Amino acid sequence: MDAATMLTVTYCTAEDSPAIEQRLIAVYAEVYAAEAASDPFFSIERFTQRLHSHAAAPRWGCAFGEVGGEPVGYAYGFARTTSYRWNGLVTPVPAEDLAETDTRTFALCEVMVRSPWRGSGIARILHDELLSHRIEERSHLLVEEEHPRVRALYERWGYRWMGTMQPFPDAPRYDSMFRPIC
Numbered sequence: 001m002d003a004a005t006m007l008t009v010t011y012c013t014a015e016d017s018p019a020i021e022q023r024l025i026a027v028y029a030e031v032y033a034a035e036a037a038s039d040p041f042f043s044i045e046r047f048t049q050r051l052h053s054h055a056a057a058p059r060w061g062c063a064f065g066e067v068g069g070e071p072v073g074y075a076y077g078f079a080r081t082t083s084y085r086w087n088g089l090v091t092p093v094p095a096e097d098l099a100e101t102d103t104r105t106f107a108l109c110e111v112m113v114r115s116p117w118r119g120s121g122i123a124r125i126l127h128d129e130l131l132s133h134r135i136e137e138r139s140h141l142l143v144e145e146e147h148p149r150v151r152a153l154y155e156r157w158g159y160r161w162m163g164t165m166q167p168f169p170d171a172p173r174y175d176s177m178f179r180p181i182c
Contacts, residue, residue, distance in 0.1 A: 002120060006067045007066070008066050009063050010066075011061065011062070011064075011129065014060040017055040017060065023071050024051060024064075024076075025044060025048060025051070028044065028047050028110075030115075031112045031113075032047070041168070041172070050109070054076065055078075057078035058079045058102075059079035059134075060076065061130060061134070062074055063133075072117040073111075073122055073126055074112065075112075077108040077109045078107055079102065079105070079107070079135075080107050080140075084105075087167065088171075089163055090164040090165060092163070103135055106140065107141075108141040109141075124157065131181050134181050136181055138181055140178050141154065142174035142175065143174060144173075144175075145173045145175055154179075158180070159178060159179040162176050162177060
């Protein structure tokens, strides 16, 4: 039996985040160990700050995956509201792509799977499960420019490039991508 068949996915909301926070951080620490060792932006402390900010945002949701009770990965994000501003855009983007309502855009912040389970389809399952709970019209995510294979994966999932972003001064540059939520 493959890992994807043994996968259990739990959908969590912001009220569940304190109960799963340490497991989210532990998975992040493992997945981003190399980056965290050389770049403060990817440190556990900075991720924890981003996680707290994201979980406090409107309609935060997380699809948390386990195999045999062991965490294997997750996908999480939140709803953008009319007050959201697209700070950090490096390339021009049509104004109509940036207009927000309270239900237009879901900000997909993280999709990560621990190394032993990569390539098993779990990332797609977590992604799809997370989006199945959303009321927004579209999903938006960022992919580091230095990861073209990851960008190609998201393109296969229906995402299209809309511009380049650098959301924080010390962050890497990202490909900004959208897709409809069907």
